[in-house]
Amino acid sequence: MKKNLVLAQSGGPTSVINASCYGIIKEARKYEIKLYAAKFGIEGILQNNLIDMTNISESDLNLLRYSPSAAFGSCRHKLKDEDFEKIIETFDKYQIGYFVYIGGNDSMDTAHRLSEYIKKIGRDIKVIGVPKTIDNDLVNTHFCPGYGSAAKYIATSVREMSLDADVYAKDIVTIVEVMGRNSGFLAAAGALARDNVVSSPHLIYFPEIPFDENEFLNDVKTTFKRNNGKVFIVASEGLKNKDGNYIYLNEQKADAFGNVQMGGVGHYMRHLVTENITKRVKVVELSIIQRCAAHAASLADNEAAVMVGEAAVKKIMDGVSDIMISIKNTDNGFEAGTVPLSEVANRTKLLPSQWIDSKNRWVTQDAIDYMLPLIQGEVKVPYVNGIPKYIRFI
Amino acid sequence: MKKNLVLAQSGGPTSVINASCYGIIKEARKYEIKLYAAKFGIEGILQNNLIDMTNISESDLNLLRYSPSAAFGSCRHKLKDEDFEKIIETFDKYQIGYFVYIGGNDSMDTAHRLSEYIKKIGRDIKVIGVPKTIDNDLVNTHFCPGYGSAAKYIATSVREMSLDADVYAKDIVTIVEVMGRNSGFLAAAGALARDNVVSSPHLIYFPEIPFDENEFLNDVKTTFKRNNGKVFIVASEGLKNKDGNYIYLNEQKADAFGNVQMGGVGHYMRHLVTENITKRVKVVELSIIQRCAAHAASLADNEAAVMVGEAAVKKIMDGVSDIMISIKNTDNGFEAGTVPLSEVANRTKLLPSQWIDSKNRWVTQDAIDYMLPLIQGEVKVPYVNGIPKYIRFI
Numbered sequence: 001m002k003k004n005l006v007l008a009q010s011g012g013p014t015s016v017i018n019a020s021c022y023g024i025i026k027e028a029r030k031y032e033i034k035l036y037a038a039k040f041g042i043e044g045i046l047q048n049n050l051i052d053m054t055n056i057s058e059s060d061l062n063l064l065r066y067s068p069s070a071a072f073g074s075c076r077h078k079l080k081d082e083d084f085e086k087i088i089e090t091f092d093k094y095q096i097g098y099f100v101y102i103g104g105n106d107s108m109d110t111a112h113r114l115s116e117y118i119k120k121i122g123r124d125i126k127v128i129g130v131p132k133t134i135d136n137d138l139v140n141t142h143f144c145p146g147y148g149s150a151a152k153y154i155a156t157s158v159r160e161m162s163l164d165a166d167v168y169a170k171d172i173v174t175i176v177e178v179m180g181r182n183s184g185f186l187a188a189a190g191a192l193a194r195d196n197v198v199s200s201p202h203l204i205y206f207p208e209i210p211f212d213e214n215e216f217l218n219d220v221k222t223t224f225k226r227n228n229g230k231v232f233i234v235a236s237e238g239l240k241n242k243d244g245n246y247i248y249l250n251e252q253k254a255d256a257f258g259n260v261q262m263g264g265v266g267h268y269m270r271h272l273v274t275e276n277i278t279k280r281v282k283v284v285e286l287s288i289i290q291r292c293a294a295h296a297a298s299l300a301d302n303e304a305a306v307m308v309g310e311a312a313v314k315k316i317m318d319g320v321s322d323i324m325i326s327i328k329n330t331d332n333g334f335e336a337g338t339v340p341l342s343e344v345a346n347r348t349k350l351l352p353s354q355w356i357d358s359k360n361r362w363v364t365q366d367a368i369d370y371m372l373p374l375i376q377g378e379v380k381v382p383y384v385n386g387i388p389k390y391i392r393f394i
Numbered sequence: 395m396k397k398n399l400v401l402a403q404s405g406g407p408t409s410v411i412n413a414s415c416y417g418i419i420k421e422a423r424k425y426e427i428k429l430y431a432a433k434f435g436i437e438g439i440l441q442n443n444l445i446d447m448t449n450i451s452e453s454d455l456n457l458l459r460y461s462p463s464a465a466f467g468s469c470r471h472k473l474k475d476e477d478f479e480k481i482i483e484t485f486d487k488y489q490i491g492y493f494v495y496i497g498g499n500d501s502m503d504t505a506h507r508l509s510e511y512i513k514k515i516g517r518d519i520k521v522i523g524v525p526k527t528i529d530n531d532l533v534n535t536h537f538c539p540g541y542g543s544a545a546k547y548i549a550t551s552v553r554e555m556s557l558d559a560d561v562y563a564k565d566i567v568t569i570v571e572v573m574g575r576n577s578g579f580l581a582a583a584g585a586l587a588r589d590n591v592v593s594s595p596h597l598i599y600f601p602e603i604p605f606d607e608n609e610f611l612n613d614v615k616t617t618f619k620r621n622n623g624k625v626f627i628v629a630s631e632g633l634k635n636k637d638g639n640y641i642y643l644n645e646q647k648a649d650a651f652g653n654v655q656m657g658g659v660g661h662y663m664r665h666l667v668t669e670n671i672t673k674r675v676k677v678v679e680l681s682i683i684q685r686c687a688a689h690a691a692s693l694a695d696n697e698a699a700v701m702v703g704e705a706a707v708k709k710i711m712d713g714v715s716d717i718m719i720s721i722k723n724t725d726n727g728f729e730a731g732t733v734p735l736s737e738v739a740n741r742t743k744l745l746p747s748q749w750i751d752s753k754n755r756w757v758t759q760d761a762i763d764y765m766l767p768l769i770q771g772e773v774k775v776p777y778v779n780g781i782p783k784y785i786r787f788i
Contacts, residue, residue, distance in 0.1 A: 013561050040563040069557035155781050156689050163463035164686040167407050169434040197785055287678045292558040295550050375780035386769035387549045391591055
């Protein structure tokens with residue numbers, strides 16, 4: 001008897017996770033099995049909360065490909081040892097033989113631990129991971145689907161905001177805070193905004209380089225002088241000082257607030273600039289917009305997301321298990337590969353140091369050459385009544 | 395001898411001011427005159443800082459149509475009486491007989507006062523205003539170019555963020571702060587995000603309705619209960635209490651910060667919710683992104699911006715002066731009309747009270763019917779290397 005397949009999504013959403021689900025569903029329908037999606041990631045499996053997606057219509061499937069966020073919900077659940085038995089119970093109830101888990105490095109750890117447990121109890125259930133992050137911090141894959149679209153959105157909106165910021169003949173320091181707790185790939189995408197028309201951003205701060213207040217103020221002062229009082233900065237939310245502590249407008253400075261989250265790097269930098277250089281400072285936190293702006297997603301990224309989803313089903317149906325689908329950069333474009341889950345789990349890829357021009361607070365040409373292919377092409381999002389039409393199943 | 399024409403842009407930029415410049419330039423090139431653009435609005439005229447745009451290439455002109463921000467720069471200069479003489483000096487130097495000023499209600503006041511001055515000194519220089527605001531707060535015009543694109547961007551990104559916000563099976567109150575100091579048209583656009591798939595936003599707060607803390611907390615508590623702990627709010631930056639004072643996280647609550655701009659409504663609402671309902675609150679300020687996201691501009695809005703630019707040149711060449719081009723809503727679509735500058739200057743259009751459903755913190759169908767035609771169609775922004783290609787001349 002053929003076994004069924006379940007997919008689940010995990011961690012922070014992106015503009016193209018659902019494109020991976022599209023790829024998984026499209027490929028899995030070639031087999032005579034039932035196809036389930038877990039609601040809210042592994043939590044849905046723990047709670048017997050699966051949806052039967054076997055008969056999804058073509059039109060819904062097409063909407064799914066271009067919809068942002070996680071159409072079946074997501075979670076940030078760290079598996080406890082006692083969870084494994086419950087998972088197998090759910091798998092047995094739905095006759096699951098194949099489990100495809102879409103997520104980042106935490107989720108790859110979850111998938112690997114589940115694989116080990118399955119081996120230990122001598123069961124035949126295959127587990128494959130599908131990469132997804134906007135941070136692009138998974139190792140052993142050329143990039144992570146989700147990053148290309150976030151990078152394209154950051155490049156586009158930083159270019160647009162650069163034009164907006166310079167519109168008056170007045171001083172203005174603009175600080176755009178982008179995501180990335182450990183890796184500077186998203187901040188690096190700000191560099192793509194510059195061209196022969198738009199000369200900003202001027203300075204980019206990466207989490208890989210310890211942040212120093214005095215160096216920062218020197219950078220801003222120098223740029224401020226050289227550029228008639230106009231400075232445009234892109235900063236990663238994950239900036240840390242030389243002791244490895246995250247930079248934020250701290251409790252000492254924010255003590256009246258108690259539980260009010262002060263946000264971090266952008267407000268901290270504003271504080272430094274207003275105290276030392278100019279009161280005219282604007283902070284823009286790209287916040288969740290950068291990970292869900294599916295209307296402006298990268299076609300290359302969307303296609304890669306579909307590809308890794310399809311490849312996961314092909315591999316799992318071939319009996320492969322305990323691996324993550326990777327993306328290989330070949331002369332023929334991006335191709336799907338495999339990497340053992342144990343070689344991805346809980347590891348973090350940083351922006352290579354040779355891609356950072358730390359003297360100029362910028363990136364090197366190698367970084368540009370790496371990013372450009374990931375942001376090529378525009379998706380054809382379906383519009384109804386002037387607004388993108390999306391779908392979800394929660 | 396034919397007289398020359400100068401255009402200038404004023405106030406906050408939009409995604410389609412430059413489309414009006416495109417319309418002006420395209421139309422003006424049919425006449426054998428020189429065509430100038432003032433740098434940084436009226437300041438460029440005061441400082442003899444004009445650029446000759448007569449021979450702009452077709453490809454640059456096309457880029458101009460789709461570029462955000464003000465391609466020649468803008469200003470927020472309130473004209474002093476002694477400025478008028480200086481303006482006429484510049485006009486004489488460049489043999490200017492026609493002045494087209496693109497801006498909001500302050501700029502229409504500037505244009506009107508200049509017209510009056512010209513009449514007083516008995517000169518023959520024509521002055522016409524072209525409407526532009528994202529706030530949509532100009533009277534005597536069906537809408538203002540700039541609003542349609544901002545509304546489309548707000549509707550799109552609120553829909554995308556709504557999908558993102560609900561992704562975990564957990565409580566979350568999301569607050570999106572949009573622009574609009576006096577008029578709630580931008581906040582109203584949040585209502586367009588709802589459809590049969592996306593049930594949020596749940597609550598919209600307009601500057602036209604006095605803000606009351608207790609009512610707000612009741613609204614949020616009720617929605618929180620009814621909707622499993624998920625609440626999505628759109629709030630105008632211009633909310634005021636019953637005494638007419640702007641709502642913001644005030645100095646008493648923010649006293650440790652001194653000059654740090656605490657931002658306003660979104661952070662204030664977060665404070666209220668974290669103190670009374672849940673600590674899980676996310677604030678997103680759409681900030682300048684909503685007025686410069688030209689990659690997602692409304693085609694209807696862009697076309698209207700071109701139309702008012704062209705109409706301004708036609709009228710001014712016919713000898714008409716001291717008027718603003720308006721937009722009329724006809725059975726044949728949007729058409730250009732005229733309105734005396736004195737009937738636009740310094741007046742503010744508010745969201746009509748019958749368009750606000752204040753009990754449900756929502757809009758009525760009339761508001762939806764008004765907004766929808768303004769956000770129809772997508773512009774074909776030229777992409778180079780995966781990023782929109784823009785132009786400017788400052």
